[in-house]
Amino acid sequence: GIWARYRPEDFSYQGFVGSEDGRRRYWAVGRELYARIRRARPNAAHEAIAALDRLGLLDCVITQNIDNLHQRSGIAAEKVIELHGNATRARCLGCGTGYSRDEIQDRLESGEDVPACGLCGGIIKPYTVLFGEPMPLREVEAAQVRARGAGCFVVAGSSLVVYPAAYIPVYAKEAGARLVIVNLTPTHLDHTADVCLPGRAGEVMSRLVARLQARVRC
Template sequence: MIADATRIVGFTGAGISTESGIPDFRSPGGIWTRYRPIDFSDFIASEDARRESWRRKFATDAVMRRATPNAGHRALARLVEQGRMTAVITQNVDGLHQASGVPDDMVIELHGNATYAACLDCGERHELDWVRTLFEKDEMLPECTQCGGIVKTATISFGQSMPEIEMERAREKTMAADLFIVLGSSLVVYPAAAFPMMAKRNGARLVIINRDPTDQDDSADLVIHDEIGRTMSRAVGVN
């Protein structure tokens, strides 16, 4: 299927990053089973909620900072390099696709990015080391250096609207795909999980590579329940 395709789209979920040592937040023992998620409206309204959010971020950040791209990430980067993959749509927030060599403008981050922060008012980017330095001083909350607005990690929180530009870019790439490869997504989080079937209905072949079955397996042209890195390394020819 890869050999026959020229407009491949990758769609990645937590399963590709667990192979780099990043735990799935939804799995047993994951952060969302230990903490009640902080709703976006609470983050905006309450300084206490913002402090708790930053406490959790810095308490769990070490694992993400140590993580490096695995064979699955590198295989997708190779397909991009070959000009066969037009986009990587990801539900992940770890930045590992960019670290593997996929250009920023070819990674569509539906749930944002946890490797930096941004102002909610003007969008100014702020590095986490700067926020950490402030927060370590009596848990001082960061304010935007440009406009004084609220700063949070550049992720999409519970209750926060999905990013319109990224959703539209994802739709356009999905509709143009001739092969759509799902890697490590349980396909239960909507609206993101609608893209594979959108591609299938538009004529693309659909491949799902995931450890566990998904509700969309019966619609796929090929389903593989195996490790992503091992599977994609063999398919693409990378280590």
């Protein structure tokens, strides 16, 4: 697979900002990965969560995914808190100029190996969190606030092993929310959950939404 052909250090923050060669290695794999992201489509889990939004039952989505698929499923961008960033955007670390990742992809496919800012010549970095890079404080704080204000917090398709994101359901539970965990395998928070629904997120969430829709129609 793709990960067998690249080293973890090719995705490190220090490697990316520290040398042009590091950026060259990153963009080599980044070009391939983004091509896959562009081809991706929302799955059953994304569609079920979007249906919750249309029912007026969704406050926000807190996600570690970077693929923009929640937005593509119809959820407003301001309702999606992206803890690891968004792969469809990039920005210059020097002057802050924003770029569409599609534009950067076109430049890579035209032969550029290390895209630089067209205004200041600075380093263009994807709007995603690399290894060794701090998570965005604003998004982390927003996730904590929304979790503590939730009446019901649903974990959908997460094994809850990546921290600090895995703490977010704990904040919700400690503040009095009902905790629902939907996952194919057990998690370390199952014992604290009010409801555990084992299975694939898309299948379980689709059934859950169908039952909620039936209640609304009644």
